Amino acid sequence: MACPICNKPGVPAYRPFCSKRCADIDLGRWLRGSYVIPGQPLDDLGSDHPGGDEKNPGGGLDSATKRP
Secondary structure (H helix, E strand, O other): OEOOOOOOEOOHHHOOOOOHHHHHHHHHHHHHOOOOOOOOOHHHOOOOOOOOOOOOOOOOHHHOOOOO
8 A cells, every 4th residue: 555645655564654754744734634524614504504402402501490
């Protein structure tokens, strides 16, 4: 299997990468957020999106009725 970073042959110790350097490059890309799935950000969907919280439409834990 070719290294996904530089296309050199992969090394079993760093599979699927060819070296620690390429593995670290890939990790850095993940940590910076370079790998993303295209689409609308979740923050922009609003509260009327499918799959929303139908059981508690008013908010989070603090929206429950409190006991005296």
